[in-house]
Amino acid sequence: MLTEEKVLKAFRQMDSDNSGELDEFELRKVVKTMAPQLTDIDIKLMIACADTDDSGVITESEFIAIMMHDHESDKPYWEKYGKRDMHNSFSGLL
Numbered sequence: 458m459l460t461e462e463k464v465l466k467a468f469r470q471m472d473s474d475n476s477g478e479l480d481e482f483e484l485r486k487v488v489k490t491m492a493p494q495l496t497d498i499d500i501k502l503m504i505a506c507a508d509t510d511d512s513g514v515i516t517e518s519e520f521i522a523i524m525m526h527d528h529e530s531d532k533p534y535w536e537k538y539g540k541r542d543m544h545n546s547f548s549g550l551l
């Protein structure tokens with residue numbers, strides 16, 4: 458069972474410069490280790506999907522939202538980016 462505490466811990470491990478935000482570089486580094494099957498396009502989509510305020514980085518609260526959300530809220534992204542399950546992409550990292 459994924460808890461908010463677990464998600465936050467993972468976030469802080471991924472946030473290698475402790476900025477409180479995950480940028481594409483930090484996310485790519487984790488993906489290459491934890492989920493090498495994901496492509497650069499997947500990484501860009503993961504950011505686009507999680508980054509609800511369009512800042513180009515994923516904040517703690519955006520990361521928690523994408524990890525804890527229910528699958529129904531993926532639908533707008535499927536329509537926008539094609540049928541990919543963003544939740545599963547992220548889950549591969551934990």
Ligand SMILES: [Ca+2]
Nearest residue numbers: 472476478479
């Ligand atoms: Ca960072």
